[in-house]
Amino acid sequence: MSHHFVEFKDVHFRYPDGSSALNGASFRISHGESVGIVGANGAGKSTLLMHINGHLLPSSGSIVVGDLQLDKHTRQDIRKKVGLVFQNPDDQLFMPTVFDDVAFGPLNLGISADRIAERVEEALDTVGCLKLKDKPPHHLSSGQKSAVAIATVIAMRPDILVMDEPASNLDPKSRRQLIELLKAFEHTKIVASHDLDLILDVCKRCIVIKDGRVAADGPAEAILSNKALLEGNNLELPLSLQKQSINKESTSMDDMAKLNHLLHHWKEHNDEHAATYREWAAKAEQAGKSELAETLRGIYGAAKNLSSLFDEAMKKT
Numbered sequence: 001m002s003h004h005f006v007e008f009k010d011v012h013f014r015y016p017d018g019s020s021a022l023n024g025a026s027f028r029i030s031h032g033e034s035v036g037i038v039g040a041n042g043a044g045k046s047t048l049l050m051h052i053n054g055h056l057l058p059s060s061g062s063i064v065v066g067d068l069q070l071d072k073h074t075r076q077d078i079r080k081k082v083g084l085v086f087q088n089p090d091d092q093l094f095m096p097t098v099f100d101d102v103a104f105g106p107l108n109l110g111i112s113a114d115r116i117a118e119r120v121e122e123a124l125d126t127v128g129c130l131k132l133k134d135k136p137p138h139h140l141s142s143g144q145k146s147a148v149a150i151a152t153v154i155a156m157r158p159d160i161l162v163m164d165e166p167a168s169n170l171d172p173k174s175r176r177q178l179i180e181l182l183k184a185f186e187h188t189k190i191v192a193s194h195d196l197d198l199i200l201d202v203c204k205r206c207i208v209i210k211d212g213r214v215a216a217d218g219p220a221e222a223i224l225s226n227k228a229l230l231e232g233n234n235l236e237l238p239l240s241l242q243k244q245s246i247n248k249e250s251t252s253m254d255d256m257a258k259l260n261h262l263l264h265h266w267k268e269h270n271d272e273h274a275a276t277y278r279e280w281a282a283k284a285e286q287a288g289k290s291e292l293a294e295t296l297r298g299i300y301g302a303a304k305n306l307s308s309l310f311d312e313a314m315k316k317t
């Protein structure tokens with residue numbers, strides 16, 4: 001399956017009202033990669049993802065998925081390889097029942113009717129929505145709709161899984177289940193999200209989209225810890241990394257507390273310390289260790305003059 005790569009070359013896309021949403025997007029994603037797509041509202045993430053399964057066709061430039069160049073003739077075949085979970089689940093769910101919605105994709109793939117129920121139930125179970133199978137999708141809560149939308153795609157067992165903001169309506173437990181599902185998915189996965197912790201957890205690579213083109217592309221850890229890059233794209237460090245930097249600050253506050261404690265100790269016992277160094281210097285001299293004695297006398301002198309040394313250091317730094 002090594003041919004299941006995705007390649008965008010200088011892709012431009014303009015919506016019918018004239019808005020240019022993609023302005024020269026280029027990248028290549030190899031089989032098995034996990035790629036996060038991040039960027040500000042309106043950057044072009046959803047537009048880009050809708051090109052990967054041929055839901056939209058580029059105004060110019062080229063897109064290759066596996067061995068197929070995307071155009072109006074190949075888009076049906078490309079959709080068999082690429083499963084896209086839309087940002088808005090209402091765009092995905094249109095059948096009278098949840099079961100029918102999840103069955104729709106596999107039926108179109110030509111899966112036999114007797115194996116459909118098994119596929120549908122497995123997919124719904126994976127997202128924790130099996131008990132909803134007979135409900136009409138428009139009676140579901142937003143989070144339930146999102147979970148069912150994910151089931152419609154995983155039921156097709158795609159080679160390339162593309163998800164647009166899959167966690168935005170999910171409660172913490174369902175979000176965690178989604179992360180585990182994504183981690184277990186072995187083939188190519190491409191996930192657009194403002195949930196940068198999810199991206200960090202699931203994706204090895206991260207592409208930043210700005211004004212419809214690639215602004216940065218690299219290892220997720222490097223991109224998602226680059227505060228300046230993120231802030232330039234209306235994003236913030238993932239919460240998990242923010243916690244780490246708070247921890248770093250608190251460590252340095254602890255260090256300040258330790259230093260203060262030491263300084264107080266020195267102030268209180270300085271004369272005793274100085275006397276100790278003088279005694280040690282004398283002992284070393286007696287033992288014929290004159291170099292060590294010299295060093296200890298230096299420390300004794302410095303300790304005696306500690307307050308003036310401190311004042312001097314404060315002036316210099």
Ligand SMILES: Nc1ncnc2c1ncn2[C@@H]1O[C@H](COP(=O)(O)OP(=O)(O)OP(=O)(O)O)[C@@H](O)[C@H]1O
Pocket residue numbers: 015016017019020021039040041042043044045046047048087
């Ligand atoms: N159907 C449409 N008709 C006209 N313009 C559109 C349409 N959909 C999106 N756009 C415009 O295309 C640009 C990219 O939108 P897109 O939805 O791809 O952004 P996004 O990065 O997914 O944003 P978000 O983070 O809000 O989901 C925006 O300027 C948007 O206004």
Ligand SMILES: [Mg+2]
Pocket residue numbers: 045046047087164
């Ligand atoms: Mg979007």
